[in-house]
Every structure is written in C-alpha cells, then in structure tokens.
Amino acid sequence: MTVPSPQATTQAAPQGQDGAAPARVVVVTGAARGIGRSIAERFVAAGDTVATLYRGGDLPQGVHGYVADVTDSAAVDAAFAAIEKDLGPVEVLVANAGVTRDGLLMRMSDDDFTAVLDVNLTGTFRCVRRAAKGMIRLRRGRIVLVGSVVGLYGGPGQVNYSSSKAALVGMARSITRELGGRGITANVVAPGYVETDMTAALPEDTQAQYKTAIPAGRFAAADEVAGVVQFLASDAAAYVSGAVIPVDGGLGMGH
Numbered sequence: 001m002t003v004p005s006p007q008a009t010t011q012a013a014p015q016g017q018d019g020a021a022p023a024r025v026v027v028v029t030g031a032a033r034g035i036g037r038s039i040a041e042r043f044v045a046a047g048d049t050v051a052t053l054y055r056g057g058d059l060p061q062g063v064h065g066y067v068a069d070v071t072d073s074a075a076v077d078a079a080f081a082a083i084e085k086d087l088g089p090v091e092v093l094v095a096n097a098g099v100t101r102d103g104l105l106m107r108m109s110d111d112d113f114t115a116v117l118d119v120n121l122t123g124t125f126r127c128v129r130r131a132a133k134g135m136i137r138l139r140r141g142r143i144v145l146v147g148s149v150v151g152l153y154g155g156p157g158q159v160n161y162s163s164s165k166a167a168l169v170g171m172a173r174s175i176t177r178e179l180g181g182r183g184i185t186a187n188v189v190a191p192g193y194v195e196t197d198m199t200a201a202l203p204e205d206t207q208a209q210y211k212t213a214i215p216a217g218r219f220a221a222a223d224e225v226a227g228v229v230q231f232l233a234s235d236a237a238a239y240v241s242g243a244v245i246p247v248d249g250g251l252g253m254g255h
Contacts, residue, residue: 025049025087026233027080029070029127030097032057034196035146038222039094042230051083051090053097053127070097070123080130089138092233093131095124096146098164102157113160120164125171128186132179140183142233145172146225147244149192153252165190169244176242185241187232192248193219216249 031040031052037060043050044062051064053076059065064087068079083090098120101112128143135141150158151165168188175186193199193210199219202210211217225247231237232245246252 024091026092028094036096038226042226116160143186149252173242
C-alpha cells in the first residue's frame with residue numbers, strides 16, 4: 001500500500017473574493033502534468049480546494065498532493081480518508097489518471113492490455129467507488145471521467161487504450177442510473193489531440209498529418225479541455241448526466 005503524502009505541496013488554495021473559504025473540495029487524479037494539471041489549475045483559480053492522487057512530480061501551486069497508486073484499492077481508500085480528514089468531504093471527482101502502452105494487436109501482450117485497463121478503467125472505478133461514499137451522504141456530487149476520442153473513434157495500435165476509454169461511457173451511465181436521484185452527476189469528457197509534451201515530441205510531419213484530419217485544423221490547448229470539465233462540475237450542469245462531451249475540434253463528430 002502506498003502511504004498518502006499530504007505534505008507534497010504546502011501552498012494553500014486561494015480564498016474566494018469575499019475572503020471566505022472555498023466552497024468545495026475537488027479531487028483530480030493525476031494532476032502533476034498534462035490535462036490533469038490544467039484541470040487542477042482551473043479549479044484552484046476558481047477558489048476550490050483541490051487535492052490530487054498522484055504518483056510523483058511537481059504539482060501546481062495550491063494543489064494538495066496525496067501519493068497513491070490507483071491500482072491499489074487500499075492506497076486509494078487511505079488517500080481519500082486523509083483528504084476528508086485534512087480538507088473536508090469531496091464534492092467533485094475528476095478521474096483523469098491514465099497510461100498508454102500502444103502496440104499492434106498481434107504484438108500486444110496480455111500484460112500490455114491488462115496494465116492499461118487496471119489504471120484507466122479499474123483505477124477510475126476504485127476512485128469513483130470511494131468518492132461516491134461521501135457524495136451519497138452529502139446528497140450531491142459531480143463525477144467527471146476523462147475519456148478520449150479514441151474510445152469512440154478507435155485508433156490503430158490502441159486496442160487496450162481505446163477499450164479502457166470506451167468502457168468509461170458505460171461506467172458514467174450506470175452511475176447516473178444508480179446515483180442520479182441523490183443529486184450526483186456522472187459524465188465523460190472525450191478529448192481529441194491535445195497540446196502536451198507527448199504530442200510536442202511527435203515529428204512535425206506527423207503532427208501536420210493529424211491536424212489535416214481535424215476540422216479545427218489544430219490541437220486543443222489543455223485548458224480548453226479543463227474548461228469543459230469545470231462546466232460539468234458546476235451548478236450550471238446540474239441536469240447534465242450520463243453524457244459524453246467531445247473536445248476534439250470535430251475529429252470524431254460525437255462518435
């Protein structure tokens with residue numbers, strides 16, 4: 001079991017405009033980099049108290065870090081218990097942590113397949129299950145699962161990854177049917193190609209080829225994905241649940 005480490009960052013979240021404490025505790029898994037980092041920064045800027053379950057790395061200012069591996073149920077439970085003790089009940093969960101092990105179908109090993117599902121799908125389940133306990137008591141909550149256009153559109157060499165992301169749709173819709181009457185929503189955000197360190201490392205001709213397939217003609221900024229996540233966690237989206245929101249510049253056309 002990985003021991004939670006709330007001291008990973010010490011900066012306090014900013015106060016609201018009236019000086020009052022932030023109204024909600026938000027957990028964003030995998031906030032050390034990429035999309036997760038941008039999501040966490042957005043919630044911090046809005047005055048929320050933000051915590052993350054992560055495996056290491058530098059965190060944005062104002063984010064409270066709890067080191068935990070989402071493949072370990074005991075570690076997830078311990079991290080949430082520490083967050084609740086330190087910060088208060090969790091009202092928003094953004095399940096963002098994910099990994100890839102790309103490879104062609106005929107060369108993909110059992111371990112390559114199961115390892116990706118254990119983080120992206122089962123790891124998400126572990127976090128949702130634990131966060132939902134507190135949300136049920138509160139009779140309110142927002143669950144946002146970070147999927148991918150690949151989960152709907154498919155991708156060569158990504159049978160494991162696309163399977164894990166497609167399954168999040170069924171998860172969100174089942175949660176909606178189970179917990180919708182308790183004021184809890186569950187939705188999926190499905191980003192397309194996003195400007196991250198991974199896409200920046202691609203050869204320029206490869207990037208250009210990808211962009212020609214995107215009607216918007218460009219990759220998304222991570223903050224554009226974060227903005228949609230923030231909306232789904234807001235009061236304005238209280239009647240949106242079981243939805244899949246693409247943020248892909250038209251690449252998948254909702255499919």
